[in-house]
Amino acid sequence: MSNLVKLPSRKPKVLEFFAGIGLARMGLESAGFQVTWANDYEPDKQALYAGHFKDDSEDHNFVLGDIAKVKGDSLPKDATLAWGSSPCTDLSLAGSRGGIRTGESNAFWHYIRLLDELKDGRPEVAVLENVVGLATSHGGDDLAAAVRAFNDLGYSVDVLALDARRFIPQSRPRLFLVGALNPPKTTDSGHSELRPDWLQAVYGDPTLRTHRAVLPAPPAPLLTGLGDLVEDMSADDDRWWDETRTGLFTASLSPMQLDRIVEMRSSPGTKFRTAYRRTRKGIAVWEVRPDDISGCLRTARGGSSKQAVVRLGDGGLQVRWMTPLEYARLMGAGDYNLSGARTNQALFAFGDAVAVPAVAWLSENYLMPLIRGTLEQSTFELEVAHG
Known part of the structure; x- marks a missing residue:
């Protein structure tokens, strides 16, 4: 009788915090993930989300309400990945620049709290997506605080800067923190397009646990393309x-x-x-x-x-x-269901989201390989244990 332990054939499950209208979900699921739980506090966004995905309640649960009221024991315990696009209001150039502990951006700490409460089912990988202003907010202290918060939960953190302009004709630079309970053993020690000079301080901080995954170079930034997406x-x-x-x-x-x-x-x-x-x-x-x-x-x-x-x-x-259709196309979601959406409702929702192809690239080139590698390692260890 064989002692071979097989890898799970199901899609890795995802918890989607600050889900908005589900653009992160679109990128994640294009790479083979399955979002089974989501939360957001804005009814207008939830209405668009439900209208587009039309989920079966047995396969997906959207919790509408303040993340501060969500409890860890209500979350699924079988998720492999947690994704959080926390509010950037107090970090962006267009916002107050009050920092990660101010106003709406303070919601990040509830994301951390919920991961902490998932002691028996903590996802293998946790991602934070936000504006690049997080890197410079309070002289870099806010970014260090975010990395340290993930460290306290057992995650090593990689920090990447990725502009959606590499995939769609919109200038939209964003920061991605990738926390891994089992970070890749092979690391990239040099600077790159994904880790520019202004991010290096976080890797040089001896009080932080970080890693640099080896990744392919992203596509070069687009120079044209707006005209192709105009309605x-x-x-x-x-x-x-x-x-x-x-x-x-x-x-x-x-x-x-x-x-x-x-x-x-x-x-x-x-x-x-x-x-x-x-x-x-x-x-x-x-x-x-x-x-x-x-x-x-x-x-x-x-x-x-x-x-x-x-x-x-x-x-x-x-x-x-x-127009709303142009907003959707410029977020890489040209096929999004906009039927019944009010103009300002759609413009607000898409302007407050993460670009689909940026998430897809990160998922395909980093998140899925990282999770599959962890599963393969766990399988190997089980095989050894079983002789």
Whole structure:
């Protein structure tokens, strides 16, 4: 009779904290994971999540409510991976920069609390995704505190910087902390595109337990592609701004911005650019990106955070707000079910999410190999134990 212990054939299960509308889930499941539990506190996001995934209650449980009220004993004990895209409000350049212990960003500590309460079923790997501002918040102390919190639970931590622009035409740099109870034995000791100089301090801190997994180089950042994702819309669609509003847009541009727009407007062919409204010296102005790439999508709470689309060329200039479908496409989720979604509901939800292809790349090249390697090692040890 053979003593061979077989690897589990099922998909590794995932707990999805701060799930939003499930874009992390889309990336994880494209790599072979199965999200079985999720939590978020915003009903509008949960409504979009449920409308897109249409889960069977036996296979998936979405807990709507404040993470502070979730208890560890209510969580599934068979998950291999925990994913947390905790609020970045107090860490991002667009936020208060109060830090990881302030406001909404303080929710990170409830993620840690729940992992701590999962003593008998702690996931083998735990991921935190956040803005790159976490690396510099309070002079790097917030990042060190986050790494130390994972260390206290037994995880060694790897820290990666990955911009969604490597996969989609949107500038969206994000930080990923990958905690592993059994980190890879082979490590990468050098700097790389994924671990730039400004992240090296965390690896040099002798009070922190870290590792550097050997990973392939990610794709080079895209230089074009926005025009391919712009929604097909006729020139007389009423979503384009009228002449008066477009004139106010043009009048707010700086001389340098205006020169650029005039040049592109007079050139042959159609070109698309994105624009943000910003406050400069107390005055609201519009700024247009010079390249065929979208600026970072944000939570659309007001006009200053919403992104506009500018169509130029052949003597024409038209401006309008970006549509929900364009937001979805620029997050790598062009097939997301938007039926019934209100415009601001969708813009807010996508602007507050993680890009699908960034999660997919990390899952395929890091998380799944790490988990499979751990399972293989456990199987080997069981085989040895059984003779």
